[in-house]
Amino acid sequence: MIGGLDVSYVKGDPVTACVGIVVCLFPSMKPIHVHTEIVQMTEPYISGYLGFKEANTIAEQIQHIKHERPNAYPDAFLIDGNGVLHPRRFGLACHVGVLTDHPTIGVAKSLHFVDGVHKNIKARCSTLLIKPGDVVPLSTDSEEIIGMALKPVAGVKNPIYISVGHRFDLETAVWLVKTCCHYRIPEPIRLADIYSRQHLQRMGFSKS
DNA sequence: GCGACAG
DNA sequence: ATCTTGTCGC
Structure with a gap:
């Protein structure tokens, strides 16, 4: 089984959010467990410090299940954000892994700025990522x-950007x-994203 | 000073 | 993150 978590927010409301967790069978990806919960965020989002904002609430859901x-x-668990692909090599997925002492993988939808890694990557990906499964290593100056x-x-x-969170090796994670x-x-x-935002809507937090 | 910046 | 239906293309 493999789990995934995501946090959805309400426009204009920095406090109210909904954390969703979904567990799927592997490798069929048939969902066997879904849970969403309204939570109150206490920390702001600061680029490079996402872990300090979401790690606690995400870890709580993991302990709960x-x-x-x-x-x-x-x-x-698959976490929406980075693992060691981070300015200080310790992104959200690492925070969650340490807090829960369980394996985690960071999966980001966009490339976060990491000194030394951002050079030519965008261009290289567009030319090197041809077929499904193709990868482009993201390495440091060293x-x-x-x-x-x-x-x-x-x-x-x-592409999506994968990095180790906790107790994983990059190849296995990919x-x-x-x-x-x-x-x-x-x-x-x-x-988890679909269900968490769906929960917010049914709670009357939609925009129209 | 300018640019870059997960969710 | 959030705003969001139809639509262009394989």
């Missing part, structure tokens, strides 16, 4: 590979994420 639904507790850009499925132009992708975003995270 671990105790309430032990038979649906997955082998690892040849240290801290993440990987992956073309998850056919048709998508923008393989795992790849098999979770039916669309650009791996199913556990994609579904």
Whole structure:
């Protein structure tokens, strides 16, 4: 089993949010557990410090399912954000991994600025990522590979950026994420996003 | 000073 | 993150 988490927000309301968690069977990606919960955020979003804003609430959901639904507790969690592909090599996925002492992988939809890694990457990806499964290593000036850009499925132009969060090696992480992708975003995270924002709407937090 | 900046 | 239906293209 593989789990995914995502946090949705309300426009103009920096406090109210909804955290969603979805657990899927592997590798079928059939969802076997879904939970969403309204939460109150206390910290602001500051680029490079996402972990300080979302890690606690995400970790709480993981502990919750671990105790309430032990038979649906997955082998690892996919987190929307970065792992060691981070200015200080410690993004949101690392925070969550340490707090829960469980394997995590960071999956970002856009490339966060990391000194030394951002050179020519965008251009290289557009030319090197041809078929599904193709990857482009994201390395530091010191040849240290801290993440990987992956073309998850056919048709998508923008890659997703994968990095180790906790108790994983990059190759295994990329393989795992790849098999979770039916669309650009791996199913556990994609579904967690859908259900969490759906919950906010049904609570009367929509915009129209 | 300018640019860059996960969710 | 959020604003958001139809629509162009394979």
